[in-house]
Amino acid sequence: MFQVNLTSKVPIYEQLSGKIMELMMKNVLHENDQLPSVRALAKELGINPNTVQKAYQELEHNGVIYSVVGRGSFIAPLKDTSLKDKAMKSFDEAVLDALSKGLLKEDLINRIEVIENDRI
Numbered sequence: 001m002f003q004v005n006l007t008s009k010v011p012i013y014e015q016l017s018g019k020i021m022e023l024m025m026k027n028v029l030h031e032n033d034q035l036p037s038v039r040a041l042a043k044e045l046g047i048n049p050n051t052v053q054k055a056y057q058e059l060e061h062n063g064v065i066y067s068v069v070g071r072g073s074f075i076a077p078l079k080d081t082s083l084k085d086k087a088m089k090s091f092d093e094a095v096l097d098a099l100s101k102g103l104l105k106e107d108l109i110n111r112i113e114v115i116e117n118d119r120i
Contacts, residue, residue, distance in 0.1 A: 001023065001028070002016065002019055002020075002036075002041060002044070002045060003019065003045075004016060004019075004045055004047065005118070006047075008118050009118065010118055012047055012051050012055075013051050013052075013054040013055040013058065014055075016041075016045075016051070016052065016055040017055040017056075017058050017059050017064075020035070020055070020059060020064070020065070021059075021064060021087075024064070024075060025084050025087070029075050030075060031075055031076070031077045031078065032074050032075060032077070033074065033075045034071075034072050034073070034074050035056070035065065035072065035073045035074065035075070037072055038052045038053050038056065038073075056073050060073070063076055064076055095108060
């Protein structure tokens with residue numbers, strides 16, 4: 001379920017936190033689902049446990065997950081606006097900014113494809 005690209009320019013912790021958010025948006029992960037432990041996920045992916053911990057800390061800081069001492073990390077209940085709505089709002093703002101600076105629709109589409117390929 002979780003994959004990272006060790007050769008990507010995107011930091012591994014960002015890939016991992018992005019993947020968790022992606023799985024939430026695709027309804028693969030739901031509210032209160034338990035995430036793998038830091039050590040288990042690090043072992044599965046062949047990465048340092050500190051990297052997984054950093055991803056989990058970032059997600060917890062952003063309210064995406066919550067931790068229970070001695071039990072693990074879980075998907076947080078969604079707030080009033082869904083994660084997908086927040087992502088789309090940020091995307092819309094970035095697209096409008098890029099268009100106002102002279103980028104073309106084709107440039108944006110190509111960039112999305114590059115980003116998507118880097119995440120795989």
